[in-house]
Amino acid sequence: MSAKPLLLVAIALLTLGVHAAEETAPTPPAPADSRTVMTIEQVVQLLDETVDWYRTLGMQQQASTQPSDLLILYANRQTADKVMTLAFEIARANAELISSEEGAKAQQNTDSGSQTLARIQRRLDEQRQSVQAELDAAKRQLASADDRENASTRVSVLQRELDLLNARRNYLSSMEQFEHENDAGGFGANTLKAHIDAIAASIPSMSAATPAAATAAAASAPTPTPGTLSFSQFGIWDLTAAVFRLSGKMRTIDAIDQRTADLQEVFTQIRNPPLEQLKALTARGDALGAQSDNTDSATLKTMRDQYDTLAWLFKQTSSMLTPLSRAGVLLDQYRHNLKSWRDATERQYYEALKALGMRVLFFAALLAIVFGAAELWQRAVFRYVHDARRRSRFLLLRRIVIWCLVVAIAASTFATELGSLATFAGLITAGLAVAMQSVLVSVVGYFFLIGKYGIRVGDRVQIGSVTGEVIELGLVRLHLMELGGQGLQAPTGRVVAFANSVIFQASGGLFKQIAGVNLAWHDVTLSLPPGADYAVIKDELVAAVNDVLNDYRDDIVRQSQEIQKAASSNETGDPQPQVQLRFSPDGVEAVVRYPVQLSHAAEIDERVSRELLNVISAHSNAAPRLGAPA
Incomplete structure (x- = not known):
């Protein structure tokens, strides 16, 4: 008996002032063969686990990157749809059993409570009729009574007692109506059915497809076959990405297979109670059949009702057991597809890993060959190239x-x-x-600058109006230490940078000394005294310059020979000073030209000027005018 009828009976008994033990009998328990296979919580848990497993199709779709993967995905989707359909069939069948059991219990409780309430109401009616009779008699006595005050008081008391009995009866009637309007029998089962329908509606494939359609789709699904993938044209980068991708795919398949195995174990555990239930129902039916031979008509009628109940329970239980068995077969096929997919992915993984290893070894071998050839090149250069x-x-x-x-x-x-x-x-x-046009031109200019007659660090060069010594020659630009002072011999302390592309500029101009040559020619212009013997003066000027150059003759001759060698000239390597006479507005002038070492240019110019001055002074009473050395 449920709690609410007991509460009603207790209230009624308290209202009547009697003991519950005297008015109610214990309710017999429900028969053992009418119990449900799963509780409401177990049904909901089964659906939640199945739906959670069904959502792994999204993981499979993300991992499907090849046509063979899509075939397996299609087959698994059809199988998963059918498993979901079977899971809902199991849940609905168990909900029917729960609804039937709760309805039977509620009916028993309602009948027991109704009988008790009926007895209480009859007792109240009897008391009410008795009090009403006494009240009517008291009213009749009131008209002829001598002591009207006592008679009126008795009528008033009886009227109050009647009102109390009427109030009790009305209270029991309202409570009985409330019990019928708010019967809890079947409430849990109805809630479970609504929850099952809500879960089914949340799955698009379950709300759009029927079980027959799902079965036909699964039967017509193509048999998945593992595909092959060629890695021969892949590079190291793509092979590495493929190895990691295939490794992640295998882990995903293993996780899905484990989820499927867990769900399969749940279905296996659920399948055992229905089997036991069917065995118990079969044994109960056999027992009833053995009792039907020697029974009277009343007993046969009771057995007929029991047969109906057993048949209905057998049908409902078998409607759960058949989907459970079919779901187990479908999950086996599902795991077989996953195994085929996993095997194909594993083969591709090892093929990609092998191809990656071969590519890496090939790459390392080529690099070893290149650097080995570079080492041989370097040794050959140091051995055979001495410059x-x-x-x-x-x-x-x-x-x-x-x-x-x-x-x-x-x-x-x-x-x-x-x-x-x-x-x-x-x-x-x-x-x-x-x-980077300018940079590229400068890079090309670098190779021109280091050519046969190119420049190197330490060379004295002139670029435009800047004369300096090369202190750095880079791939893009060069740096000069600017030279100044008399004869451009002293560093000014300023570093001048030029882009190597200056060699391609027509207006730039780049002048440099030949390697190992530090020789230049200087000119001095002299005004000769009028009336002197110019031929004698010319010879004396040449002799004076030669006297000065004798101290530097060896270096001058060596550098002159280097110049002639570079120019492929057949001249002798002994440069001689020259004196050239010419007319000017002031008379006759002598232009003296002589070679100098740039490292001693200032010293040579001073000595030559002094000797030339002595020659002119010897032939003139006045000092001659000296022109600035060129």
Whole structure:
């Protein structure tokens, strides 16, 4: 008996002032064969776990990147739809059992409570009729009584007692009506059915497809076959990404398979109670059949009702057991598909890993060959090229070739689409050529500057109006230490930077001394005294200059020979001073031209000027006018 009828009976008994033990009998328990297989909480848990497993199809869809994966995904989706359909069939069948059991219990409780309330109401009616009779008699006695005051008091008391009995009867009637209007029997089962319908509506495939359609789709689904993927054209970068992607796919498949195994275990555990229930119902039916031979008509009628109940329970229980068995078969097929998918993915993983290892080994072998050839190149340069300048050029060329090969090998092994890479590299190169035009021209100018007659650190050069000594020669620009003072011999302390592209400028001009040569020619213009013997003066001037140059003759001759060797000249290597006479508005002038060492230019100019002055003074009473050395 439920709590509410007991409460009504207790209130009624308290109203009547009798004991509950005297008015009520214990309610017999429900028969053992009418109990449900699963509780409401277990049904909800089953649906939640099945729906949670069904949502793993989204994970499979994200992991499906090949046509064979899509075939397996399609087959698994159809199987999952059918499993969900079966899960809802199981839940609805168990909800019917719960509803039937609660209805039977509620009916028993209602009948027991109604009988008790009926007895209480009959007792109240009997008391009410008795009091009413006494009240009518008291009213009749009131008209003829001598003591009207006592008779009136008795009528008033009886009327109050009758009103109390009427109030009690009305209270029991209202409570009985409330019991019928708010019967709890079947409330939990109805809530469960509504919850099942809400879960089914939340799944699009379950709300749009019928079980028959799901079965036909699963039967017509193509058999999934593992696909193959060729990694021979992949680069190292794509192979590495493929290895990580396939590894993640295997982990995803393993996780889905574990979820499927857990759900399969749940269905297996649920399948055992219905089997026991069917065995118990079968045994109960056999027992009833054995009793039907020697029974009277009343007993046969009772057995007929029991047979009906057993048949209905057997039908409902079997409607749960059949979907459970079919769900187990479908989950086995589902796991078989996952195993095929996992095996195919594992094969692809090892193929990608093998291809990646081969590519890495090939890349390392090519780099070893390149750097080995570079080492042989360097040794050959140091062994066969003795000129330091040419050796530096060969070593620079070696570095350029090595890194070009390294970049080409890395691009060919890391990239997958060489055609796309070449197009991309061409566009990048064109953009860089436009954006870095000046830099590229300077880089090209560097190779011209280090040519056969190029410059190097320590050379004295003149660029435009700047004369200086090269202190750094870079790939893009060079730096000069500016020279100034008399003869441009003293450093000014200023460093001048020029882009290497200055060699291509027509107005720039770059002048340098030949390597190992530090020789220049200076000119001095003298006004000769009038009336003197100019031929004698010319010979004396030449002799005076030679006297000064004798102290520097060896270096001057050596440097002159270097110049002649570079110019392929057949002249002797002994430069001689020259004196040239010419007319001027003031008379006759002598232009003296002589070679000097730039490192001693100021000293040589001073000594030559002093000797020339002595020669002119000897032939003139007045000092001659000296022109500035050129």
